[in-house]
Amino acid sequence: MDNVISIKDMPQEMKVELLKELGYDSDGTYALDKNGKQVMDKYINKPVKIDNMAILPGSTIILDDNPLSILLYLDEYQ
C-alpha cells in the first residue's frame, strides 16, 4: 500500500481543516500552532506555507516540503 499521500490538489479549506484536526491552525497562508504562531520548519527554520507542507509521523512534524527538509527528516526518523 502506498503510504505517501499527496495533498497537492486538496482544497485550501480542507488543508485548514486537516491542520485543525491535528491541533494546528492556519491564517490561510501559513500553518499556525495552537498559540497562533507560524509553524517553523525545524530543519531550515522557515515558516511553513500550507501550499507546500509535509505532515509527517513522529508526533506530527510539519515541514516545508523541500528536498533538504525531507532528507533531514528521513535521516532522523528512518
Added chain:
Amino acid sequence: MPDDPLERIAKGATYGGLEWTKDKLKGLIEGHRKGTIKIVTDKETFKEMEKQRERYEYKFFIQYISNPSLCQIFQAGLTLRRFEQTNRNLDSLRTGIIEMYGSQGLHIAQFIQNGLFMKYYDIVITREKTEKAVKNNLAQFFENFDKNVTFIQETDKNEQKVKEITTKIHAHQPKTYIIFGSGAVAKKSTEITKLVKKEVSNYTLEEYSATEETTTIVKKVYFLNKES
C-alpha cells in the same frame, strides 16, 4: 457548489480529478495518527529522497564515513545528480545546502553529484594499505575538502587560478588534489591543470573524462597524486 467551505468538504469537492471528501480526510488523519501515512505536497520528491538512502553508493559511503553532516551532504549530492538527470531545477536545493552546511558543504555535494567519490576512492585504496588508513584518508579529505579540490568556473582567470592552486598544494601538501571542470569550462580546466602540473614536480597526474548521458555535458576531472 455551496459557499460554506465545510459544507463543500462534506459534499465532496473535485479538484484535478481527485475527489476529497470528509471521509477521505478522516482516513488521512487516522493514518497519520497511526504513523502509517505520510502527508506531502510533492510526492515524487519524497519518494525520490527515500530512494537515495537505498542506493548502494550511499550505503557504501556510510561504511567509511560516520560524520552525520557528511552523510546528509552525500544524500544531497545524490539528489542534485538525480535532479540534474531529470531536468529539475537545482537552485533551491543548492541554496538549502549552502545555508545548512556552508559553501564547503555545497562543494562536497557537487563532488558527489558528479560521481567523483568512487573515482577518488579507487585512488585511495591503491595508495593506502589498511582499511583504517582508507577511512582516515577519506575523513581527512572531506574535512579539508576546499583545500584539496577546485571546481573551475567560467569567470576564473587562468594565471590567477594556477597560482591559487599551486599555493594550496605547496602549503598543504595533500595526498591528492582534484581539479574539476564541466561543460564550457572543461577545456579551461585542462589548460589550468597542465600549468599547475609544471609547478608541482612531485605530483603525478590522472585524468578522467566523461560525457553525461542525459545532458551531453562533458566533464573533466584531474587527480594530482603526490608521489610517495
